[in-house]
Amino acid sequence: MDISVKAPAKINLTLDVLHKRADGYHELEMVMTTIDLADRIDLTETSGGIQLESTSGFVPYDERNLAYRAAVLIKERFSIKKGVRILIHKHIPVAAGLAGGSSDAAATLKGLNRMWNLGLSREELEEWGLELGSDVPFCVHGGTAIARGRGERLVSAASPPPCWVILAKPPHGVSTAEVFGALRMDRVTRRPNLDGMLNALESKDFHGVCRHLENVLESVTIPAYPKVRRLKEKMAAFGAEGVLMSGSGPTVFGLVHRETTARRVVNGLRGFCRQVYAVRILGGTEGESLV
Ligand SMILES: C[C@](O)(CO)[C@H](O)COP(=O)(O)OP(=O)(O)OC[C@H]1O[C@@H](n2ccc(N)nc2=O)[C@H](O)[C@@H]1O
Ligand SMILES: Nc1ncnc2c1ncn2[C@@H]1O[C@H](COP(=O)(O)OP(=O)(O)OP(=O)(O)O)[C@@H](O)[C@H]1O
Numbered sequence: 001m002d003i004s005v006k007a008p009a010k011i012n013l014t015l016d017v018l019h020k021r022a023d024g025y026h027e028l029e030m031v032m033t034t035i036d037l038a039d040r041i042d043l044t045e046t047s048g049g050i051q052l053e054s055t056s057g058f059v060p061y062d063e064r065n066l067a068y069r070a071a072v073l074i075k076e077r078f079s080i081k082k083g084v085r086i087l088i089h090k091h092i093p094v095a096a097g098l099a100g101g102s103s104d105a106a107a108t109l110k111g112l113n114r115m116w117n118l119g120l121s122r123e124e125l126e127e128w129g130l131e132l133g134s135d136v137p138f139c140v141h142g143g144t145a146i147a148r149g150r151g152e153r154l155v156s157a158a159s160p161p162p163c164w165v166i167l168a169k170p171p172h173g174v175s176t177a178e179v180f181g182a183l184r185m186d187r188v189t190r191r192p193n194l195d196g197m198l199n200a201l202e203s204k205d206f207h208g209v210c211r212h213l214e215n216v217l218e219s220v221t222i223p224a225y226p227k228v229r230r231l232k233e234k235m236a237a238f239g240a241e242g243v244l245m246s247g248s249g250p251t252v253f254g255l256v257h258r259e260t261t262a263r264r265v266v267n268g269l270r271g272f273c274r275q276v277y278a279v280r281i282l283g284g285t286e287g288e289s290l291v
Helices: 066-077 100-115 122-130 136-141 176-182 194-202 206-211 218-224 226-238 259-270
Strands: 002-020 026-046 050-054 083-089 144-149 153-156 164-169 242-245 252-256 275-280
Touching (some): 002 100, 002 136, 002 242, 026 100, 026 164, 026 275, 100 122, 100 136, 136 144, 136 153, 144 194, 164 226, 164 259, 176 218, 194 206, 206 242, 206 252, 218 226, 218 242, 226 242, 226 252, 252 259
Parallel strands (some): 050 083
Antiparallel strands (some): 002 026, 026 083, 144 153, 164 252, 164 275, 242 252
């Protein structure tokens, strides 16, 4: 049986770091939502082994690939002799703060659960996903959620009101480990207001959502990559109503209510940045890509 699974990117509407834990990870509190910029994972059953192919030259083709590792995990835990060919149609920029690799892993877990009739619940897939990476449980969950712990303690939240999400990805990637490693909480000047964001989501208050966008990891990535600040400024100047860096960066996103404004922001940014996307929030109006 062949299976295709959509693997959407996420953005962080808020990201707070509460403290560094004894295991080296950071205790987080964040609100994440999936957007309609997605990879597609095609899974084909084979007689044995795991083969990986991708339309992108930028992802690893071996056991370092999170989708590959997801297949290893499933095959080992269930002692499955059959094999799988994984084809990743890559659309999400790599090392961008959009959880592209994590979403590929989540989609592979979901797809193999179906292909091999394993009967794993969503909660079990989230638990298994944490072994692959901190963002994988949310990518299994999807929609909009508060994520705590490393990112695995998830509570569903109301989706943002329908709007456009403009993404601008600077040419360089960013290492999540390096960003967390360089974080100094005594240098963080602004922290997210979680209740403020949740109230805005609950009441579908677009401007409230825009006002409560906050990410403490900007305090590390922006000084290291001034381009991120410039992109934020440009995006706001062209008309985005709320602007933030996603995850550990360096992708900047802007929220825009009206399609005409979205077009203006995209056209304006194109002069400064090669990778610009305009997509919809998933869970709001299911969206086709604008550009
Ligand atoms: C920044 C976020 O994208 C926000 O959604 C995630 O926290 C990162 O998730 P991820 O890329 O799946 O991260 P992982 O692959 O689990 O971890 C990469 C590295 O980031 C650091 N890390 C990650 C998550 C976390 N809660 N605390 C950390 O300190 C650790 O050094 C870890 O070795
Ligand atoms: N399927 C995959 N797609 C993209 N990158 C992958 C994949 N598997 C492993 N990687 C590796 O993971 C690293 C991070 O890539 P990814 O695109 O997941 O970053 P990210 O969007 O910053 O993730 P996050 O937001 O979860 O921190 C890259 O350096 C890449 O080599």
